[in-house]
Amino acid sequence: MANAQYFSDLIVKVAAERDKAAFVELFDHFAPRLKGYLMKQGADNAVAEEVAQDVMVTLWRKADLFDPGKSSASTWLFRIARNRRIDRLRRQKTAELNPDEPALQPAPLPDVADEMDARLRETRVRAALEQLPEDQRQVVRLAFFIGQSHSEIADQTGLPLGTVKSRIRLAFGRLRQLLETDAAVDVD
Amino acid sequence: MENNVTGMDELLAGYAAGTLSYPAQALVGAHLELSGRNRGYVSSLETLAGLDLDGSEPVPLSDRDTALGAIFSSEAPLLDEISFSPPQKGSVSSGVPRSLQSIIGSSMNEVAWKGLLPGVRECRFGEIDGCNTSLLWVRGGRALPSHTHHGAELTLVLQGGFSDDDGHFVTGDIAFADGDVDHKPIADKGEDCICFAVTAGRLELTGPIGRWFAPFIS
Numbered sequence: 001m002a003n004a005q006y007f008s009d010l011i012v013k014v015a016a017e018r019d020k021a022a023f024v025e026l027f028d029h030f031a032p033r034l035k036g037y038l039m040k041q042g043a044d045n046a047v048a049e050e051v052a053q054d055v056m057v058t059l060w061r062k063a064d065l066f067d068p069g070k071s072s073a074s075t076w077l078f079r080i081a082r083n084r085r086i087d088r089l090r091r092q093k094t095a096e097l098n099p100d101e102p103a104l105q106p107a108p109l110p111d112v113a114d115e116m117d118a119r120l121r122e123t124r125v126r127a128a129l130e131q132l133p134e135d136q137r138q139v140v141r142l143a144f145f146i147g148q149s150h151s152e153i154a155d156q157t158g159l160p161l162g163t164v165k166s167r168i169r170l171a172f173g174r175l176r177q178l179l180e181t182d183a184a185v186d187v188d
Numbered sequence: 189m190e191n192n193v194t195g196m197d198e199l200l201a202g203y204a205a206g207t208l209s210y211p212a213q214a215l216v217g218a219h220l221e222l223s224g225r226n227r228g229y230v231s232s233l234e235t236l237a238g239l240d241l242d243g244s245e246p247v248p249l250s251d252r253d254t255a256l257g258a259i260f261s262s263e264a265p266l267l268d269e270i271s272f273s274p275p276q277k278g279s280v281s282s283g284v285p286r287s288l289q290s291i292i293g294s295s296m297n298e299v300a301w302k303g304l305l306p307g308v309r310e311c312r313f314g315e316i317d318g319c320n321t322s323l324l325w326v327r328g329g330r331a332l333p334s335h336t337h338h339g340a341e342l343t344l345v346l347q348g349g350f351s352d353d354d355g356h357f358v359t360g361d362i363a364f365a366d367g368d369v370d371h372k373p374i375a376d377k378g379e380d381c382i383c384f385a386v387t388a389g390r391l392e393l394t395g396p397i398g399r400w401f402a403p404f405i406s
Contacts, residue, residue: 020260027256032246039247048247053255060259071231075238082206082237090210116228118235125236143198144233145240147207172197179232 004119007073008066015063023060030077031056038081041147051088055081072118128178136171143168195364199342200226204233210317211386215344215362217287218384222346223360285346288384291321296346296382299323308332320387326350326375341365341387348381350374 007029013022031052038048058080066076129137142148142156150168154161202208203216220227249255284292291313292299301309307327314321326332328348342364349358352373357363375381 023259024256027259028252031252031255032248033241033244035249036247037241037244040244045250049249049255052249053258056255057259057262072235072238074242075235078238078241079234081241086206086210086213116231121232121235122239125232126239128232129236144201144205145237147205168198169195172201175233176197176229179229 004072004074004122008068008118011059011063011066011073011076012068014060015066026059026073027056030059030073034077034081038085040145051081051085054084054088058084068118070118072122075118075122124179128175131178132171132174136167136174139164139167140171140175195340196226196362197229199362199364200230201233204230204237209319209386211291211313211319211321212342214287214291215342215384215386218285218346219344219360219362221285221287222344225360291316292323292384301325322385324381324383324385326373326381326383328375328380329377331372331374341385343386344384346382346384348379349376350381350383351376 007026010019010022010026013019014026034052034055035048038051039045043051055077059077066073071079129140132140138157139153142153143150148156150161150164153159153168154164157164159167199208199212199216203213203220206213208216220230283295299311301311301323304310307330309325311323312320313323323346324332326348342362343357345357345359345361345363347359349356349361350363350373351357352363354363354365356376358376
């Protein structure tokens with residue numbers, strides 16, 4: 001993603017000038033990728049398109065909330081997609097129960113980011129993932145990127161469930177270790 | 189807390205991916221509001237997911253021009269404007285962490301507590317998304333009755349602190365217990381301890397995203 005900066009700049013333009021040409025470029029790049037991403041995770045064509053559209057509407061209307069120092073365009077859009085998906089599901093479920101029940105109203109889940117520079121973080125995360133042993137990278141891909149459950153991963157890989165669980169535990173722990181070691185080295 | 193990290197990294201990954209059950213997602217969100225400890229890790233995981241999104245195979249939209257036109261012409265308010273306001277990193281003394289407000293309400297003073305034992309009060313929010321969700325209030329220094337649970341239990345300390353066999357937990361900490369743990373928590377002396385707890389027999393920490401979509405499909 002050598003052009004991360006380019007897309008960040010486009011969002012800033014949308015925020016500052018309601019620049020339709022900039023938005024169209026963002027739309028043409030991200031909407032089909034959002035759709036592909038959601039379908040990879042099991043959404044059907046219609047749902048993937050609806051959520052992708054929802055995210056792009058948010059980008060058009062809320063571009064001013066984007067902070068190019070804190071996150072890249074793709075991270076920001078991922079967060080929106082995740083939160084929209086959770087909100088929508090929540091709405092759907094509560095509608096079946098009792099829509100007026102305040103305890104069941106959909107919640108905004110905040111995006112709590114820390115202050116690290118967006119590009120630095122991308123570089124580190126990419127490096128950390130590459131340093132994971134292949135078997136751990138595989139379970140991270142299935143559990144985190146695809147969203148499979150432990151038992152689905154066991155079915156797909158043919159590994160015993162216990163092995164899947166311990167490998168996942170190791171993988172996310174190792175990932176964290178790599179990210180934090182890297183951060184510590186960088187500070188010196 | 190550090191004695192009890194087993195499962196925590198994966199829990200945080202589930203939050204970042206958005207695959208946790210609703211109350212667990214809210215619990216981890218509140219943890220991130222109250223404590224800075226895991227914000228960097230979660231931000232990194234979200235960045236990783238963003239890179240994956242950007243690298244995903246594009247699938248053409250069925251009608252790109254209409255979709256674009258709809259965005260430029262519609263003035264309808266967003267479904268949930270509040271979702272996009274800046275996060276609040278406040279303490280619970282000013283109220284309920286934002287992530288928990290849809291479950292608990294906006295003020296701790298309006299919680300419908302029920303006495304459970306002398307010095308112990310509880311408010312149950314029922315089963316949400318397959319998880320039993322409740323608040324617990326324990327007077328400072330008071331012990332809770334020992335209990336086991338059949339599924340994983342997540343406990344977020346909102347005020348005060350407590351100790352059990354796994355360690356000492358203070359405001360913002362998550363205590364993570366799997367089904368086999370026999371708990372004997374004791375609230376710290378002094379300030380009363382308030383915890384938000386999520387328990388489930390079938391809590392899948394990396395549950396399939398597919399299940400999130402099922403209600404839309406059916």
